[in-house]
Amino acid sequence: MAERPRGGLPDARAPVSTEVVACGALAGHVRDIAARRGWPVAVRSLPALLHNRPQKITESAERAVVCALRSGRAVALAYADCGSYGGLDDLCARYRVRRLPGLHCYDVLAGPERVAAMFAAEPGTYVLTDFLLRSFGRAVLAELGLDTHPELWPDYFGHYRRLVWLAQQPTPALAEQAERVAAMFGLPLTRVEVGVSRLEQELARLVEGIL
Known part of the structure; x- marks a missing residue:
């Protein structure tokens, strides 16, 4: 064999x-x-x-x-x-x-205890992954109609208080995109290195x- x-x-x-x-x-x-x-x-x-x-x-x-x-x-x-x-x-x-x-895949990437602690510390946490950063325009903005109706942003995201990026394989381009997304939210961004x-x-x- x-x-x-x-x-x-x-x-x-x-x-x-x-x-x-x-x-x-x-x-x-x-x-x-x-x-x-x-x-x-x-x-x-x-x-x-x-x-x-x-x-x-x-x-x-x-x-x-x-x-x-x-x-x-x-x-x-x-x-x-x-x-x-x-x-x-x-x-x-x-x-x-x-x-x-x-x-969620967050549990797989970061561990359930870590993710639970993250949401316990701030329930209004919006989680980003490498994939979501790459596809944010299509998967979030276009899918929710925010590219044509930005006035709906508070309805979808007004309750969030911070962003956490679970970084698997970060690159400078992804880091720049994370900052751009955080600027859209007008919220602080925390980067957590989780790898794969x-x-x-x-x-x-x-x-x-x-x-």
């Missing part, structure tokens, strides 16, 4: 028998981690904009899970609960698959158990 490489890209000869159904906000990190670890997995990215309509997350994830299972692949869900209010847990129970722990190590640890628990 061919030995799986210890790092880098998976062996092209290794059959892909596992699929990770991932939130689009995490899919890039998931692919990078899988390549670095040499996991022979396929990553199916679902639209990150589903977070604006979380009631549709379970429905979309179920279609992807069923498709993967019918193709004979084992499946893992790179989602936390993500506003599904237990819908993804019900999905996991029905199809005997597992998801990432936590209520916790995501990698939790993803490994999912994937390595079914490879």
